[in-house]
Amino acid sequence: MARRLKGASSADTRSAILDLIRSSGQISRTQLAERSGLTESTISKVVRGLIDRGLVVEGGHAASTGGKRPVLLELNRCSRWAVGLSLDFARISIVLCDIFGNVVHSDILRGAGDDPPQHVIDRVASDLARFLERHEIAGRDVIGIGVSDAGRIDAAGRSLRSSRQASGWEDFDVEAALGERSGLPVKLENDANCAALGEFWSGRIPSADDFVTLYMASGIGIGFITNGDVYRGASSNAGEIGHLSLDIDGPACDCGSQGCLEVLATPAAVVRDARANPDLWRRICADGEPESTRTAFSAIATAAVAGDPDADALIRKSARYVATAVLGLTNVLDLDRVVLAGPGFAIAGEIYLETVSDTLGRLAFMRRVHPVIVQMGDTGPQTAARGAASVVLHSHLTPHHVRE
Numbered sequence: 389m390a391r392r393l394k395g396a397s398s399a400d401t402r403s404a405i406l407d408l409i410r411s412s413g414q415i416s417r418t419q420l421a422e423r424s425g426l427t428e429s430t431i432s433k434v435v436r437g438l439i440d441r442g443l444v445v446e447g448g449h450a451a452s453t454g455g456k457r458p459v460l461l462e463l464n465r466c467s468r469w470a471v472g473l474s475l476d477f478a479r480i481s482i483v484l485c486d487i488f489g490n491v492v493h494s495d496i497l498r499g500a501g502d503d504p505p506q507h508v509i510d511r512v513a514s515d516l517a518r519f520l521e522r523h524e525i526a527g528r529d530v531i532g533i534g535v536s537d538a539g540r541i542d543a544a545g546r547s548l549r550s551s552r553q554a555s556g557w558e559d560f561d562v563e564a565a566l567g568e569r570s571g572l573p574v575k576l577e578n579d580a581n582c583a584a585l586g587e588f589w590s591g592r593i594p595s596a597d598d599f600v601t602l603y604m605a606s607g608i609g610i611g612f613i614t615n616g617d618v619y620r621g622a623s624s625n626a627g628e629i630g631h632l633s634l635d636i637d638g639p640a641c642d643c644g645s646q647g648c649l650e651v652l653a654t655p656a657a658v659v660r661d662a663r664a665n666p667d668l669w670r671r672i673c674a675d676g677e678p679e680s681t682r683t684a685f686s687a688i689a690t691a692a693v694a695g696d697p698d699a700d701a702l703i704r705k706s707a708r709y710v711a712t713a714v715l716g717l718t719n720v721l722d723l724d725r726v727v728l729a730g731p732g733f734a735i736a737g738e739i740y741l742e743t744v745s746d747t748l749g750r751l752a753f754m755r756r757v758h759p760v761i762v763q764m765g766d767t768g769p770q771t772a773a774r775g776a777a778s779v780v781l782h783s784h785l786t787p788h789h790v791r792e
């Protein structure tokens with residue numbers, strides 16, 4: 389930290405100090421000086437600026453170490469807000485997060501469906517304006533909008549384009565269109581990276597740790613956080629573990645390969661296998677045919693947790709594939725922490741957690757050198773939207789991407 393901050397620009401210094409305050413919860417000026425390697429007078433000046441801007445407040449005192457009890461600094465919870473959106477076919481989640489990434493208000497909007505992209509963005513921008521007005525949030529206090537989407541970056545880099553099948557989205561610039569309609573900065577990020585930054589920002593992960601978040605919704609991806617930022621790769625498309633082939637003679641995948649994790653372990657794969665077992669499928673449909681893959685997977689996961697042996701076998705099979713992919717990743721990256729997140733783990737997460745932990749405990753190449761912690765992250769329906777809001781907070785408040 390000291391090496392990085394000496395000679396850094398004032399904006400970099402300010403965001404680094406802000407990030408230290410965030411990740412510490414509460415911290416004194418003296419501790420800030422110790423941890424940053426900056427002088428106390430520089431710290432005082434930067435902190436005064438942060439207090440003047442309303443980003444930081446003084447809150448309570450630390451225990452005395454002999455002299456006066458030092459004043460503790462903390463982020464001003466309600467000083468700035470970030471909006472998170474997850475652009476899904478069936479529904480659009482919208483959340484308003486405080487500066488810590490906690491959801492303070494949320495709503496569900498009509499999904500993108502087959503509407504043309506510009507119509508969806510116009511509709512979302514109007515709904516967003518009403519949402520902020522209803523909660524009496526001034527636009528000037530909103531740092532920006534994070535948008536989560538299952539997708540990839542286009543060949544030109546930078547702007548993430550949607551991979552949604554609906555026509556028009558592939559060439560549609562979501563950041564520019566929503567930015568123009570809302571008047572706020574917009575950052576588009578894939579859902580797995582959103583989930584990973586959400587875990588990081590929420591403070592559950594120490595800021596010095598490198599870790600992977602495996603995100604499962606309808607697809608499976610990972611976000612790899614290293615040095616407090618997302619690892620992006622050559623074209624910002626790192627993390628497509630869903631297309632790691634686990635069976636070279638396995639079923640064909642949309643990507644052109646065979647036996648990818650996605651065709652073996654996703655909710656759609658589990659539902660496909662359940663349909664092939666007439667007895668199980670009859671039990672799953674006892675209260676009527678599930679209306680979507682998502683609801684069918686929920687019913688199978690619920691049956692597995694309740695002890696249905698066939699449903700349990702299918703979930704465990706999916707979990708073994710996930711565990712095998714995580715094992716390979718752990719061996720390649722020498723990870724010591726893996727987080728499982730996303731709505732795919734909402735019901736039968738314990739089975740996945742147990743299977744992945746057991747596999748890594750038995751088979752991780754470095755198991756005698758260090759343990760690998762496997763933990764459950766956010767699995768709520770708003771994981772991606774909340775993560776998207778964290779992308780905005782991270783982008784605005786950390787030294788990696790300072791936005792003035």
Ligand SMILES: [Zn+2]
Nearest residue numbers: 631641643648
């Ligand atoms: Zn594939």
